[in-house]
Amino acid sequence: MEAQDTKQNWLTEEQSAESMETVLKKYLPEENGFQKNLTAAMNYSVLVGGKRIRPQMMAASYRLFGGQGKEIEPFLAAIEMIHSYSLVHDDLPAMDNDTLRRGKPTTWSAYGEAAGILAGDGLLTYAFETCAKAFALGGKPEQVGRAIGILAEKAGISGMxxxxxxxxxxxGKPVSAEQLDFIYRLKTGALLEAALMIGAVLAGASEEQVKQMEKVASDIGMAFQIQDDILDVTSTEEELGKPIGSDERNQKTTYVTLYGLDAARAEVKRLSESAIQLLQTLPGDSTFFQHFVRKLESRSY
Structure with a gap:
């Protein structure tokens, strides 16, 4: 589906999940042709719900460094497609074997296991097809090219x-603190790093500022994953929209199993403060980011 311009400029508004949803829908594939079951499964995977954290963070980073163009839009959609594909594959029987996500059937349980695999494959590939649209939306070739490279690196074998x-x-095996830190920083943190770095790059931020945003995202990503560990043992299925206790069921080592709930909560607090302190050293108004970090820190779902 070709992206259409709109009269309303979302960049002048608060970067809410609703505004990200509007942008995302513009870039999803049409459900037609012999492969329409595939595109339907892809769209289901993306639109089944979500907090749209990564595109919100990318848009906020773009604005923080003065970005005002439309070339950011394809990247907002693309990063959510990649995040969605990762969840589709996480839920597969060979992985976490989950049948419920965000209160609805997971993609493989709704469309079949083979369709779930292909929907994830399709979303990953389509994400980069979507990124390429930024060239036609006024993006500077060197900035768009670098942003695509960042997304590929952070989503791939050196990242997620x-x-x-x-x-x-x-x-199911003993996991050391060092190994757990590696897993969390790549599995969860890398895609958040991509979001903040891409926003900064497309807005023309300096190399040092891009590195600072990478560190901010690293702290946020680690805090986010540790909070997930906490919620897996303290929340309810109704609040989370997915089964609780999956970490214990799958015999996974988590920050909670290594250090306990109190230490886990303290680390979420420390990482959040670290991110906020670094944000305060950057130019522009980082109020949105600071509120966002506080919201993530105290989330219950």
Whole structure:
């Protein structure tokens, strides 16, 4: 589906999940042709719900460094497609074997296991097809090219997929603190790093500022994953929209199993403060980011 321009400029508004949803829908594939079951499964995977954290963070980073163009839009959609594909594959029987996500059937349980695998494959590939649209939306070629490279690196074997591979390999085995830190920083943190770095790059931030945003995202990502560990043992299925206790069921080592709930909560607090302090050293108004970090820190779902 070709992206259409709109009269309303979302960049002038609060970067809410609703505004990200509007942008995302513009870039999803049409459900037609012999492969329409595939595109339907892809769209289901993306639109089944979610907090749209990564595109919100990317948009906020873009604005923080003065970005005002439309070339950011395809990247907002693309990073959510990649995040969605990772969840689709996480839920597969060979991985976490989950049948419920965000209160609805997981993609493989709704469309079949083979369709779930292909929907994830389709979303990953389509994400980069979507990124390429930024060239036609006024993006500077060197900035768009670098942003695509960042997304590929942070989503791939040196990022999210690499962390997932180690996580799967060590499932049911003793995991050291060093290994757990590696898994969390790649599996969860890498895609958040991509979001903040891409926003900064497309807005023309300096190399040092891009590195600072990478560190901010690293702290946020680690805090987010540790909070997930906490919620897996303290929340309810109704609040989370997915089964609780999956870490224990899958014999996974988590920050909570290594250090306990109190230490886990303290670490979430420390990482959140670290991110906020670094944000305060950057130019522009980082109020949105600071509120966002506080919200993530105290989330119950």
């Amino acid at each position: 997929v690499g962390g997932q591979a180690v996580d799967v390999e060590l499932s």
